[in-house]
Amino acid sequence: MKIRFENLLLQSLHEDTLRRLSPQPINFELMYDLELMGEPIRYVYFIEAGMASITTTFDDGSQVEVGMVGYEGAVGITAMMGTKLSLNRVYTQIPGRGYRVPLKTAKEEFNRSPHFQTVMICYVQNQLIQAMQTAGCNAKHSIQERLARWLLTCRDRVKSNRFNITQEFLGDMLGTGRPSVTVAAERLKQDGLITYKRGDIEILDIAGLEARSCECYATVKDHLENFLEYDDGQARA
Numbered sequence: 001m002k003i004r005f006e007n008l009l010l011q012s013l014h015e016d017t018l019r020r021l022s023p024q025p026i027n028f029e030l031m032y033d034l035e036l037m038g039e040p041i042r043y044v045y046f047i048e049a050g051m052a053s054i055t056t057t058f059d060d061g062s063q064v065e066v067g068m069v070g071y072e073g074a075v076g077i078t079a080m081m082g083t084k085l086s087l088n089r090v091y092t093q094i095p096g097r098g099y100r101v102p103l104k105t106a107k108e109e110f111n112r113s114p115h116f117q118t119v120m121i122c123y124v125q126n127q128l129i130q131a132m133q134t135a136g137c138n139a140k141h142s143i144q145e146r147l148a149r150w151l152l153t154c155r156d157r158v159k160s161n162r163f164n165i166t167q168e169f170l171g172d173m174l175g176t177g178r179p180s181v182t183v184a185a186e187r188l189k190q191d192g193l194i195t196y197k198r199g200d201i202e203i204l205d206i207a208g209l210e211a212r213s214c215e216c217y218a219t220v221k222d223h224l225e226n227f228l229e230y231d232d233g234q235a236r237a
Helices: 008-012 013-022 077-081 105-112 113-139 143-158 167-174 178-190 206-212 215-226
Strands: 026-028 033-035 043-057 063-068 088-104 162-164 195-196 200-203
Touching: 008 113, 008 178, 013 105, 026 043, 033 043, 043 105, 043 143, 043 167, 063 113, 063 143, 063 167, 077 105, 077 113, 088 143, 088 215, 105 113, 113 143, 113 215, 143 162, 143 167, 143 178, 143 200, 143 215, 162 215, 167 178, 178 195
Parallel strands: none
Antiparallel strands: 026 088, 033 088, 043 063, 043 088, 162 200, 195 200
């Protein structure tokens, strides 16, 4: 019986590649660690539902999000290209499910299949663009613009207008203190764009939130929706 994958990368792979990879289903609880900074990468994870944060951790224990991964992507791809130890902590901030493939198996397929290489490199490029845009956004835009951008990006990854995120966690992800996030979230709430109670966030007005966000949201969203499109057509062959 053919599996109908929700993950965009798995959807793009040829049947023979999927057979050799033999992805194994896995459930992700809240705060499930897919990678730990400085530790070996053992699996490639393909997310079907939920969302994971790629974070940079500093000496004082604080962390900042540098990327998100949802149904469009995978965690651990760089290990197929030679990375031995993870440079980041990657963990689920919204529970979900997906598949995992042992790194050894994934590396063998990466070296065997040009099509698999194309799809994986394509996604790595997507992550780089996301990380660069996020870095610029954090330096240039206001906390309210960044919060709106983050909420919309999160919505796109989980395909839902409602999710559970604490203000303390939002502060970590946006690289700012909880008081600043509280003020920004309260303003969005007062303007009728979101509801927020005990970490439960619901987006009420998508267009309004997009208008409040910076241009970084549209830039990343456009690339997310098109990153598998290549002129040579290999990724969709």
